[in-house]
Amino acid sequence: MSDEIKDTSIDTFLEELASSSATPGGGSAAAIMGAMGAALISMVCNLTIGKKKYVEVEDEMKSVLEKSESLRVALTGMIADDVQAFDQVMGAYGMPKETDEEKEARSEAIQAALKTATDVPLQCCKVSREVIDLAKIVSDKGNLNVISDAGVAVLAGQAALRSAALNVLTNAKMINDKDFAQAKLKELEGLLSGAGSATEEAYGVVEGKLS
């Protein structure tokens, strides 16, 4: 699929995801999950801003909306970024490996591609973590009529974070530059830390409001 992946219909995207072609893969799926989380946060903000009952949180909701829209744009871009990154990995594996020179060039290309294919989902983790943190704010303060959507947003952020994390883990394992891999895993650990409890807390708040 091309760079225009974000412009394809949901149906076509899912067909491509389901197909035996390597991309889009789980990395792109993680990004779109995060983008859905961000979109739902924006939706809750848009339905809270301008309501008399929520005038006290209006400024905060406006600020959350600005951030969630920027996260949504970033995550939407990562759907294609991940396709490109993983296509590079597959392309490198497909290089000829007859001569020593070819083997060397192939190995270098694989290693370079794996680094990018680690960085893209790590970036997705970073932005998805922000989705979780913003979803928590709208779960606490958003319009009660759409509070279930705030709960969906937090779970989408969590799914995106943990899904992108799996892509980081699987690629980092294959990287020979252990300093690089260690640094990325360390960064990942920081992003995962506390995310589960933030998710459960926000989900609990939403459930509490609905029961």
Ligand SMILES: Nc1nc(=O)c2c([nH]1)NC[C@@H]1CN(c3ccc(C(=O)N[C@@H](CCC(=O)O)C(=O)O)cc3)C=[N+]21
């Ligand atoms: N940033 C990132 N994004 C990913 O989407 C991502 C990733 N990293 N890391 C690893 C996993 C795994 N994954 C595969 C998808 C299809 C095949 C696939 O089509 N394999 C063919 C072989 C194809 C060939 O050799 O040309 C097969 O097993 O028959 C393999 C692997 C995507 N992932």
